[in-house]
Amino acid sequence: MVYARSLSKLDSDVKSSKEDFIRHLTGKYEEELPPIWAAVELMTMGQLSKWFSNIRLRKDRQSISSVYQMNEKVMTSFCEHLSLVRNYAAHHARLWNRQLTKTFILPTNADEALVESLYSRPVNPR
Structure with missing residues (x-):
């Protein structure tokens, strides 16, 4: 449940991002989400902390x-x-x-x- 909410939030952040590198990645590649190095750039400290602590x-x-x-x-x-x-x-x-x-x-x-x-x-x- 926590993972699903976190993933949904990240997906929403990616879709609403105006960052050039995100637009490039989502326009050029078919993956639903950008690679982790790019996704982390969009995360807040709180999100990053939660993602780390929720690693199974x-x-x-x-x-x-x-x-x-x-x-x-x-x-x-x-x-x-x-x-x-x-x-x-x-x-x-x-x-x-x-x-x-x-x-x-x-x-x-x-x-x-x-x-x-x-x-x-x-x-x-x-």
């Missing part, structure tokens, strides 16, 4: 996450959190001192530079 097989989410040296649960939490923060920022809402309903999971076994950049204090003080 955990191993597929993990495969994508591993490119960023993250666990798929951490990556899913980042996507949800960034979508929320982006929406607040886009609508000129205050971010300072706000209790966010979605917070991201901090990675503990990722690249050291990534981990340290996400903590307010160094993880491994020298």
Whole structure:
């Protein structure tokens, strides 16, 4: 059901798109939807987050996450959190001192530079 709604929304976005690359792809090729690299260009952060978290097989989410040296649960939490923060920022809402309903999971076994950049204090003080 969620997949069908997401697919319907994407189809609607493609059909209503005025983007040159979408018009080119839909005019030149017979596929119902453009390739994923083009479809992602039309997605909002929220849609992209939902598509990622709704990938049925955990191993597929993990495969994508591993490119960023993250666990798929951490990556899913980042996507949800960034979508929320982006929406607040886009609508000129205050971010300072706000209790966010979605917070991201901090990675503990990722690249050291990534981990340290996400903590307010160094993880491994020298």
